[in-house]
Amino acid sequence: MKELLDVVRQGRVKDVPELVRSLDRAGRKEALAELKELRGDVRGWGWGEWEKRRLVQRALLLAGGACQSGAAAAASWIAARDLRGWEEVPYTTLVGLLSDRDSKWLADVAHRLAARTATARTDYPLIRELVRLSGCEVPLSDGYVYGWVDAVTRSRGRSGLRELRTDPHTPLLVPRLFETSEVADALSWSEQWGPALVSLSQEGVVDRRVLVDGCVARLLRGGKSADLRFFLGLLRLLELTPQEERERTADWMGLAADAPSPVAGYAQEVLARLVLAGGLPARQLAEVSSSVLFRPEKKLVRAQLVLLGKALRQEPGAAGELLPVLSDVFGHEDTALQERxxxxxxxxxxxxxxxxxxxxxxxxxxxxxxxxxxxxxVFGPLLVTDDLASGPYEEILPPLPEPQRLAPPPETLAELVEEVAALLHGRDAGTDVVAREHALDGLVRFAHQDREALAEALAPCVADLWWHDDRTPDLTDLSDVALVVATLLGNVSPGRLQGAVRRQMEFPCRHGRLERIATVRAQEAALGVLTGPLPFLLATPTWHTGTVDPGELVGRLAEYRRLDLRPAECDFAQALLRVRRTGPGAAEAAGAAARLGTEEGDRLAAWLTGEESYGPGVRTVCEVPPPSWSIEPPMKRIAMATPERLVLQREFPAVFQPLGRPWDPGQRACYHWEDATAAWMAVLPEDREVLAAWLLPLAAACADDEQRGGTGFLTALAEAGGEAGPAVHLALAHGLGARHTEDRLVAVDALLVLAARGDLDAQRLGVDLAELVGIGTVKVNRAADALRTAAGTGAYSTVWRVLAGALPGLLADGEPPRGTGEILALAAECAERSGAAGATGTAAVPGLEALGSRRGSSQLVVQARRLANALRQSAEQTTTQMA
Incomplete structure (x- = not known):
């Protein structure tokens, strides 16, 4: 036994089998106890000993697996992740060590290994040998099936088919191909499986009905098109007979109605054959047509209309059943399908x-x-003309979002503790800036009243947090609320906080500078609860947008004056950046602030009445280099540079001063790939134009780099204060062209909110879209989808004005980009429904007449003619009304 343990410790894998065979049952049991202890030691080895650990783990797997007496324990040892590296399990050696066990024991181990989802696939060779030795039934677990498919696929060419033909387990495992939770990987890319299964069915090795029913059942089960491709291809290879197709009529109807487009198209083909052969009654055809005609895929709708036409020609008496379903197409977005x-x-x-x-x-x-x-x-006197008459058009926009006021400060200590506990333990609570600001203000208020009582009440809330027993936690790992709580409980010293607040840090991008401001303000608040308790925070937002009401800020400063206290430097600076500088109450608040007679009051008055702002940004086209591993050329992007703001550099604390320096997006690297955090937005809630310029790369990455989630800040921009200028509209244009639907929907919401607030410059947005299409950032079909969604809410006039700004740029070169037909169709619909407000005939869209005069019936040409006609009619109506 000692010699075996020495061999295992040295990682001499080749010597393990002989030494294990030399041990009797008692010796193996004694050795197993030592092997378990060694296994525990190996787990603690560092990465510097990876080579030694790999060999020792391999030796442990063989020795421990062979020394186990119980089947369950043996299977658990063999499948253990900590005994496996990236190499294949030495199953040949292991099988040789286990071959002296009785068949029942071997069968038990085989089935236990096959039931382990994580390892059954890679352990297929071992399990198969154990099944062969024991003579037991073949396991049918998903993992074993995946391993079987991998093994057969590796047997190239005719040898793979011979293996399937001679394998006695093939008739049992083939039906499982259609039942596993996930599709076996090799089925999705290997070209040999489909023909091989067809050959097996022709030779009688596998029942043909098993293949047909399995494919249909798997298609009905649904999933991604890529996962269903193999089963659809196998059905085509099987070339179903008319009888087999008739037996499954209900299945084809279900697939045509609900399956992914390629599968539904195949089901349509089968149904068409049944219709022409007289095997599908009109009632069933009407039923399936009602579902297919409701699908968004135009190709499927068009094919179903063709099928209905053939059915009506073949059986005119079926018109009573079939014509009513055609009315579903009258409301389709594609006017060509409506016409058909x-x-x-x-x-x-x-x-x-x-x-x-x-x-x-x-x-x-x-x-x-x-x-x-x-x-x-078509309908003549049956048509009720009032139904088609177009009354005065009424634009439908969402109601103006009402600013939501923050709740008043907690009245009792118990309320505050409950609020803080939710933030410290909630998974998503850290993203709610409003809740965090409310809690920070509450902590400062109660610390001012009785710091010891507050600390005592908070102590039970942090008992299970990682920093509870850490007296020197890393401050960068603590959220703002956690930092203040840790400070109150003595985990963070005043000296560390003072050093953190004074520390000067330079960031290569604006996002890091925004983060730094939020961090320093929290550190300043934490220091304040120890060294000079403040009565409350000045920068706590009034509304959910992060904005502070100017009159309320004056009242807070007045209270500070009454208490003869100076505000915290960063807190007051953040309050200035958050205060609403326009709208009702700003002028009155400026006068009241000046009458306070304090330095802070004078600064607030000057801030509210001053005209200095970031000003208009500078538009620039820059190149974004691809990743180092990519061979793609650099991407062009339109970006916005921001000018300097001297007041921030001269009068604000050091952490705020970088925000006032000029910024050129082409000269700054940025490591932020995720969506903009709410904390960034809350730093400058009244300067959405500069925020849009700084966050623009996140939205651009969603359009040309196919990132996800980078448009989330657009909703906050739409509701924020300040000018909605070129940067806001450019960011919105990127969002409308985002790759992922959810990102485009965020942009659509922002578009509608801006329109409802009267902040949308539709012409500018349209021009931006056309320019982004021109440099390749935005694809036309994505923008068309987003704008179609916006129009579908009832904002036809708004969308028309956006498209009127985009179309001249799209049509300028005479050869519009791919997908422009969709844009023209949407523009025509919006123009027809809204009366093309502001249009003066076809002159509103240069190049439209020339495009519509082309020969052909492509969507591009047909929709150009349609739009031109709508614009002419609108101009005529305008002329008539003026006369």
């Missing part, structure tokens, strides 16, 4: 009863105004 459905109704309208004709005529109100003449031709 309307013409199809017109061809067969005489075949339905009067009641159905009336219902179809009533549904014509959903049609685009461009089809009013055709609808009149």
């Amino acid at each position: 459905a309307l013409k199809l109704v017109g061809r067969h309208l005489a075949s339905v009863d009067e009641e159905s004709r009336g219902e179809l005529a009533g549904a014509a109100a959903l049609l685009s105004p461009v089809h009013r003449d055709l609808a009149d031709e």
Whole structure:
């Protein structure tokens, strides 16, 4: 036994089998106790001993697995993660060590290993050998199936098929391919599995019905298109017979209605064959058509309309069942599909009863105004003209967001402790700036009243926090609230806080400087509760946007004067940056501040009446280098540089002064890839233009680098104060072109809020979009999707004005970018519905007439003609009204 332990400690893997075989049962049991102790020691070895640890772990796996007496313990030891490196388990050697056990024991170990999700796949060779030795039933776990697929895939060419054909387990494992929780990886990329399974079914090794039913069941189960590609391809290779297709009619109907587009397209093909063969009753065709025509994929809707046309030609008597479902297309966003459905109704309208004709005529109100003449031709006197008449257009915008006031300070110590505990322990509480500001103010207030009582009440809240017993915690690892609490409990000394506040740090980007301000202010507040308790914080926001009411700030300064106290330097500076400088009450507050007769009152009065601001930013096109591992060329981006602001450099504390220096985005590196934090936004809630310029790269990365989550700050910008100038609109344009739908929806919300507040310059936004498309930052189809969503809320006039600003740039070169047809279709719809406010005929969109005069029936040309016609009609109506 001692010799075995020495061999294992030295990592001499080759010598382990012989020494294990030389031990009897008692010797193995005694050795196992030592091996367990050694295993525990190895876990504590550092990375510097990685090579030695790798060899010792390998030896431990073999020796310990062979010395185990129970099947459960053996399986647990063999599958242990701490005994495995990146190398394959030496299963041949291990099987040789276990081969002297009885078959029941080997079968138990095999099935236990197969049931382990984390390791069964990689342990497939070992499990298979154990199954062969024991003669037990093959495991059917997901992991074992994945390992089997990997092993067969590695057997290239004909050898793989021969292995499948001769493997007695193939008939048992093939059905599991369709039942595993995830699709086996190799099925998604290997080209050999589909033909191999078809061959096996032809040879009778696998029942053909198992393959067909398995594929259909897996497609019905749903999932990502990439995961379903193998099963769809296998169905095509199987070439189902008409009988097999008829037996599964209900399945094809379900797939056509709900499956991903490629699968639904295949189901449509099968249903079309059934319809033409007379195997699908009109009632079932109407049922599935109602679902398919509601899908967003235009290709599927178009194919279903073609199928309905064929069915009606083949069986005119089915018009009563089929025509009513066509009315669902009358409200489709694609006017070409509306026209196709309307013409199809017109061809067969005489075949339905009067009641159905009336219902179809009533549904014509959903049609685009461009089809009013055709609808009149189709329905004639049945058409209720009032339904199609366009009354005065009314723009629908969201209600103005009401600023939400912060709750008053906690009245009792128990309320404050509960609030602080929620912030210290809540997973997402740290992102709520309003809650943190409220809690910070409460801590300062109660520390001013009775610091010892506050500390005593807070102590139970931190007993399970990592810094509870740490008397020198890293200050950068503590949130603002945690820092103040730790200071109150004696974990942070005044000297460390003083050093942290005075420390000068330079950051290469504005995001780091914004973070530093929030950090220093929290450190200053923590120092204040120890060395000179403040009655409250001046910069606590009044509203959820982070803004401070000017009259309220004057009242806070008046209380400081009454108590004969000087405000904390950073707290007062942050209050100035947060105070609302425009709107009702600002002028009166300035006068009241001047009458305080204090230095801070005079500074507030000058701040409220001063005209110095960041001013307009400088627009620049810069190149963003790709990552070092990428071969892609640099990306061009439009960015905004910000000028200097001298008042910040001269009159504000050192931590604020970098915000007043000029900033060129092309000369500053930035490591911030995540979304803008709420703390950044709360530093300058009344300067959204400069915030937009500094945070613009985050939104740009969502458009051209396909990052996710970088547009979140747009909502706060839309609700913030200050000018909504070029930087705000440029950031919004990037958001409308973001890669991910959720990011575009955030931008749509911001667009509508800006429009509702009267802050949106639609023309500027449209020009920005066209320019971003021109340099490749934004793709047309993404912007079209976002603007279509905005228009769908009822903001057709707003969206038209944005598109009117974008179209001249998109059409300027004569060869519009791909996807412009979608933009033109949306513009035409918005112009028809809103009357194209402000348009003066086709002159409103230079290049439109030339595009519409081209030959052809592409979406680009057809929609250009449609928009041109809508603009001409709008101009004529305007002329008539003026006359």
